[in-house]
Amino acid sequence: MLSALEIIAKLRCPMPKGVVQVGANAGQELQSFYDAGVHQGVFIEPLDAPFTVLQRLCASVPGYLPIQAVCGARDGEDVTFHVANNFGASSSTLKPLGHLEDYPHVDFVAEQKLTSFTLDRVMDTVHHHRPDLSGNLSLLYMDVQGAELSVLKGATRTLQQIDYIYTEIGLGDTYENDVAMEDLFMFLKMFGFRLVEMTMIGDGAGGGGAGNAFLCRYTDRRWGR
Numbered sequence: 001m002l003s004a005l006e007i008i009a010k011l012r013c014p015m016p017k018g019v020v021q022v023g024a025n026a027g028q029e030l031q032s033f034y035d036a037g038v039h040q041g042v043f044i045e046p047l048d049a050p051f052t053v054l055q056r057l058c059a060s061v062p063g064y065l066p067i068q069a070v071c072g073a074r075d076g077e078d079v080t081f082h083v084a085n086n087f088g089a090s091s092s093t094l095k096p097l098g099h100l101e102d103y104p105h106v107d108f109v110a111e112q113k114l115t116s117f118t119l120d121r122v123m124d125t126v127h128h129h130r131p132d133l134s135g136n137l138s139l140l141y142m143d144v145q146g147a148e149l150s151v152l153k154g155a156t157r158t159l160q161q162i163d164y165i166y167t168e169i170g171l172g173d174t175y176e177n178d179v180a181m182e183d184l185f186m187f188l189k190m191f192g193f194r195l196v197e198m199t200m201i202g203d204g205a206g207g208g209g210a211g212n213a214f215l216c217r218y219t220d221r222r223w224g225r
Contacts, residue, residue, distance in 0.1 A: 001199035004166035005036040007214045017136040022071050022151055023143035025089055026053040039063045040136050042126055046070035047088040065130055072116030073153040083110040092145035094175035118154030142167040146178025159191045163217045171209040194218040
């Protein structure tokens with residue numbers, strides 16, 4: 001599957017000036033964003049070790065803002081974060097199920113008690129402290145291991161300024177109570193987003209199966225605003 005920015009270019013839509021990435025881990029995508037001309041961004045990661053790396057990478061780009069937080073449907077909820085041994089990449093607020101069978105080399109080695117923030121609350125803080133960024137963030141990039149719908153339910157205001165969404169998707173049961181991709185697409189349709197491209201990586205021996213999807217705002221019979 002093409003990257004989010006390659007798909008946007010293929011659609012001949014305006015390239016985003018900025019990105020909001022929920023589940024940024026250690027900033028593996030930062031260089032590709034920067035190389036494509038996306039020089040503003042908010043990068044959200046809850047775990048200490050990958051966030052330290054993310055901070056260091058963001059420090060070299062004035063328009064990149066790292067934020068340490070876990071996003072959910074409501075502010076102030078106590079959540080258990082299940083920490084994986086692959087530098088946190090498979091970590092989730094949801095208990096692993098099929099993931100244990102699909103990826104036997106990945107162990108969940110710890111649990112952390114965290115407090116959730118909605119993405120709307122995080123973006124309110126960004127608007128207050130970095131108003132130069134808040135109006136330019138039109139690409140939402142999510143990698144939250146099955147908790148995508150929870151993040152989006154706490155982002156109903158933020159979605160109004162988003163034109164493009166690139167997200168991990170699943171068939172369900174990779175994590176406990178994770179969202180199936182059909183339900184995710186149905187929720188986003190209410191906000192004007194339509195599926196453009198998707199790819200699945202196997203069907204998951206544990207009943208899960210994962211992939212990626214790109215959705216775009218569709219208005220007046222055209223992509224984008």
